[in-house]
Every structure is written in C-alpha cells, then in structure tokens.
Amino acid sequence: MDPYPGTCEIVEAMEEFDCIQRHRGTSPSSFELGMKEKVVKLPSVKAGKYYSMEDELNKLFEAIDLRVSQRSVLKRPMRVGPSQASGIGISECGTLKQALRGLSISHASEMAASKRLSKPTGLTRVSEAGAIKRLYKTVVVKAEGSGLLPGEGKEILVEISHVPEKYSASNSEKVPKSIQKPKIKSSKKTAHLSSQSTGATTSTVSLTTTLSEEHRNASIPSDAGKDMSVRKLKQKGKLNSSTSTLELGEIVPASAEVGRETPSISSSPCSNAISRSTVNTVHRMKPLFMKKSLIKKSKLVSATSPSRCNPEEKGNSLGLHPNQKKLVKNSASPACNSTNLGIAVDQIHASKPPLSTNNSSDSTADAQVGNYSSTSREKGESSLSSKSSIGDYSRSTVISEESNQSAVACIISRPHMSNDLRWDAIHFVEMQHGCLELKHFKLLRRLGCGDIGTVYLAELKGTNSLFALKIVDNELLCSSNKLPRAQTEREILQMLDHPFLPTLFSHFSAENYSCLVMEYCPGGDLHILRQRQPGRSFCEPVARFYLAEVLLALEYLHMLGVVYRDLKPENILVREDGHIMLSDFDLSLRSTVSPKVLKSTSSIKEPTKKLSSHPCMGFSCIDPFCPRPSWVQVPCFSPKVNKSEKNLNPDPVDFGDGLPQFVAEPTSARSNSFVGTLEYLAPEIVKAEDHGNAVDWWTFGIFMYELLFGKTPFKGTGDEETLANVVFQNLEFPKTPSVSIHATDLIKGLLVKDPNYRLGSTKGATEIRQHRFFEGLNWALVRCTIPPELPKAQDHVPTTDSPDEKQCQHDFPTSVAGCLKLEDI
C-alpha cells in the first residue's frame, strides 16, 4: 500500500518524513527519490472540480523542486493520506483538511506559534495540532473506507478518535523531583480519580465528546498507544454510538429552513408587564474610571417558568417576561452547603497539580469532555414559586453530583498556556506549603465586584506573579441562591484553553469562601476602550479585529457546549498585549454538542485568481510565515469593500468554495430563564420563549452594532421601552458614522428576531466567519495580529484600592475579612 498517497501540507510532511526515517532508517536521499516517484505518480485530475488545489500544489512544489535543486527534500509535497480510491478523493482530502484547518487553525497555529517560542518542557503533551491531525486522518481514513466517490454519500458518519495521547513513562521519569507534585495534606482532597486513571496521561479537548465506557477503558492503559487501542476498537465497530462522531453530510440548504413556521407571538398568553422598579439593576463602575459615561449595563438573572407575552399590549402591558418583575429572588436551598461544592472540585484539583508539572504519579482522568447531561442544564436561576424552588433544589443536587464528573472531564492540559511562568509560581508555593491558600496572596487592588464575587489584583507572595483573584463568599451566595452560578463559572473556567478566554491557574476553597486564581487582564474592558474612542465608537477595521477575536472565543465555547449568554463590551477584557479575553461565565448555559462536517453541495469553484499587487497574493509565495496565504484576497483587517450594493453577494454565507465546513454548534441547548443584560437580551428571552445557542449570535449582533455606532440598537428611555424595542422595533442604522454595507448586512443577519432564521443559529460561527464583512481575514493568525490599541502603561500599574469601590454589593466575604487587607505597594 502506498503510504504517501494524497497530499499534505509541508509541516506534516516533515513530521511524517521524520517519523518514517526514524522507523525505517531511510536515508534522506533514498527517501527523496521515493518521494519523487510518488510525486510523478500523482494521479492528475485535470478537469472539473478536483483540478484546482491539487494541481496548483503540484505545480508549486515542482517549481520548488527545481529551485532548491535536490537538497530540500523536506520542503516537498509529501503524500500522506488516502489514495485516489478514497471515498473522498485526493482533492477532497485536501479540501477537507483545509476545512478542518479552517476551523481549528486559529487554535492550532496559535499553539504552534506559542510552542515555537517556548522552551521544551520535556513532557509529552497532546498538542492540539496533533488532535487536528488525528481528526483529519480519522476522517480521511474512514471516508476512504466508505468507498464512495466524491459527491456521493450524503451522510457519511465518521468517528473521531478522541483519546488521551500516549504518555511516555520515560518522559515522566525524567521529570525532576523538584517539580513533582507535592503531596496535598488536606484530608478532604482525596485522590478521587485514582480508580479512573492510572497512567499519567494528558488529553486534549477541542470538541465536546462523550467517550463510552468501553472507549474509556480501552484508552486507559498507561504505557501503550491509547490512540491505537481505540482506533482498533473503532475498526472492529466496537465503539458505541456515544463516541464522538462527525457527520460528513450535506449543508442544509437554506430552503430547508424556510418551511419552518415562524412562532406566532400573538398566540402567546399574556403576562404582566415588567415593573421597572423591581428590575435588579446593578450599575457597576470600573474602579479606575468612575465617570458617569462609564456606567455599565446591568446583568439580569431571573427564574424559569415562562409565561407568554402578548405583543398587542405594549408599554406597561408589554407582555414581557413575568420574571422581569423580580429578576432575582433569593431562596436558600436546604441542600446548600457552602463547603461541599468547593470540595467536590477540590478533590479533583488535589489529584492534579498545575498542569505544567504533570508526572506519572498524577492520576489524570481520561477526558470525558462535555458529557454533562443529555439535556442542557443551567444554574443560578432562582425561582419565583415554591414549586420551582424545589426544582432548583433538585437540580442543584444533580449539579452537585455532576460536578465531579464534569470536573473530571475538565482536567485537561492547557497547551496554549502550558509554559507560562505563573504555573511554576503556583507550583512553587504549593510545594512550599502543601496547598495554595488566600494568605499566600498579597492583595494589591480591588479590580471590581460582580454579582457573585469580588475580584482583586493579587500577587503571589515571593513570586512576583500577578493574578486576578476572584473571591466568592459561599455563605452569602448560598443565602442568595447564587452558589450554582459560581459553580458554573468555575467549571467552565476549568475547561478553557483558548487565547481569548481566561486561564484558571488554580482554585481553592475554605469553609466560607472559594477563590479562583485567574489570569489578570490589565487593560480594562472594551466598554472603557470604546468610551475613549472619538465618537465613542470604533472604526470598522478596529471593530473587525475585536469582533473576530470575540467570534473565535464564542466559537470555542460553543464547541464545548457552552452558550455564553452575556456578551457585552463590559465582559471583554483587554490583555496586556491588546488582545481580548472574554470573561464572566456565571450566566452561561451548558449543553451537549454534536460536531459535524457539512459538505457543500454547491459546485466547487476553482480558486479565485483575482490577485492583488501584493507579492504574497499569488500562488508563488512559499514563505511559511507569510501572513497572507495564497487564498487570502485582501489584507487581514481591511476588507475590500465594494460599496455598490449590486455587487454584493446576495447570500452572505458563501459556501461556494466547496470546502467542507466544520460545525460544532450546541443547537440542542435550551433554557427558558430570563438571563442576560437588558439591552443585549434576545427577543426570545424577552418573550419568555425557549432560547438556545442563537442568543449568542443575537448578542454578537448587538455587540457589533455598539462597537460601530457607539450605542445599542434597541435602547429605550427606560427598561420597559428597551425590552419592547427588542421585540417589536425594526432595526435601524444611524447615518453616522458611516459603515460598510457588509457591516450592516452582517448586523442585519445577526439581529433577525426569529432565532430560527438568525445567522449562526444552525451552523454557528462558521456561517458568520464566512460573511463578507470578514472577507480575507486570516483567522489562523488573528492572535498574531498586532492589536489596534495597547493598554496604556498606567492601566496596569497596580494601585491601592479606590474609595469609590465601596459600591460593591458585597465588599468582601466577612469570613475572610482578616485576610483581605489590601496592601500598599
């Protein structure tokens, strides 16, 4: 069998080559000869839709061959993957890979970039790039086995191997004792996971998947290819349907959705109008910027038990959500134990040190990612009725039980931050003292107060490392029934590994409080940044930058089954390097997600050869660090805008490139809670209808509008009017500032009142990324782009606490008041 059929990108070819050389002892020259033969033998598909990429690549690499003479075998196209007999076909493989890469490339390349810059740790980690490669290979191999020709097979199911990568025992032995995990003294921190995993493994999570018991057992052996064992099982068809699957199907044609009935709001039962006075409005102020103009939007949290609205009654009789009457109701749960919830997760953490110090003695659970429950679950919503309170209570119990499971699932490595020195700082203190406690931190400044806790800038004593320390008073939260929200936030934070999402370095609990040790963002938030702009709005290229980063963060969250639900500029923090960090997950909704690869049914176009004068715009550019790959038509953050409406693509989502699209959207997520921020609430939430993933795309539309126009589109003179506008008012755009037609077109697509027709509701971020507004943006390199604005130096010079911050609802937990003396620096 030809081991190198198909084509692969240069990086992989090099790896494959290394591997083969190591395995066979093949000399470069003989290998090179072999590869030349393979290149010559490449089946040439000259016409039709399979012509384009393959042929161009061949030409390109042949040209490279000529230029670099015979020496640079490593730069040649290598053939890995299936032969033409594959069910997908060579070009299909290439395009599928591009599609997968298009999806995860931002992540993978970001990691690759960070790895290039980082020193080797000596520890074997599962790289996300590796995961993507496996994903690709699995898809390709499976598709090959299907025996289908390109274009055939409308529903090819492909299983994705999602198992911990083998962890070399020798590697773990090499870990110096000095950085091995100290024994945790606390008796409550039992090694809860010992029965579940034995070997030191790491696992990578990029998709929300569920591993069957068999799958998990098969993958647990510590010292030998877990990947292999699972793959073998899969080949034998042993894995059950709960393993993660990719559907290689067709894109659902837009027409398929047209038939859906638009929910008739007029048929909804009436509910009482919202009383403004009862809206729990907490105007939060930034500690550094206390101007009135910086007043933030208030967050709403309310109970379930929806009631329908009557659109005929506006104003006071809006028929809006009844829970808007009282958005937060405190009801102490009898099961509320302020320490238990913390311990459940602590046990997990106790069994695993900071991730940079993996060693074989650490039992790391096999990843069971995102397997929270078969239905969506959410937390933190209190109830208005005693019946609902009971429901909340029982749900809390389930959550408590699940917290172990999900926390186990969340024990993942964080490759993109694995070499951060703050891990070492935390580990250093843990080694010294056995565990991390509040007293090990020097609190420098209060960064702000939220609904569920107070955030401090804190230095880990003796390490010079700064963290954002979120301290939650469990007793207080328990009495206000907000403990589940804190738990949700913690569990989500534990899952995250993304450059635009916060890294949770550690967390610990004591009897009355729990602390999250997070990455500190010194640049304030986008709300503040926007206020500083001329006209209080961002110009389009700048807005595009922030929107792209937020979109990537949302896409990642959705892949994990998390519907964020609280997007607003105030929750987007600015890092020291000017990139963003989406924060605040206590209102998020967690669900399951089924990743899919959707295959375009439209005819595959030849790659456009419309090239600009930029030298890197042509296919001739082979610079691997070229910021503009050949398919990029316009510079990253300045889209080529054609103001002529007639030239607009009528379909903003152009799948016409024929590339399969990866979609991982939690479309099954459902909630009927009244949560979010007033001006950002989606109509379905206001109308007390079930809502799901589409609310994030609505809020993304409002967010985009606010960045570009300096205000939100439906804001009224009061809360009631705002809510009425959300439901009834047509979207309008101010005349100034003028923005591109692509921008308004995207906003229109996102702010469709019916979630079924909203952009992103079925295909998620993939759809939005392909909108003309983002045309030409190199998603893979967004993280490497120089941000439009860097935080000013004084923004991140820690200062002492500001007296104005006494507005905090809960200054700090009384139980830890002694520890929370802010120190001058």
Ligand SMILES: Nc1ncnc2c1ncn2[C@@H]1O[C@H](COP(=O)(O)OP(=O)(O)OP(=O)(O)O)[C@@H](O)[C@H]1O
């Ligand atoms: N990692 C961080 N780095 C810097 N500042 C932060 C960080 N996390 C939070 N903050 C600041 O602390 C404030 C409080 O944050 P927190 O997440 O507790 O509440 P919130 O975002 O205001 O909303 P919520 O009521 O949902 O908790 C934020 O407004 C933010 O300015």
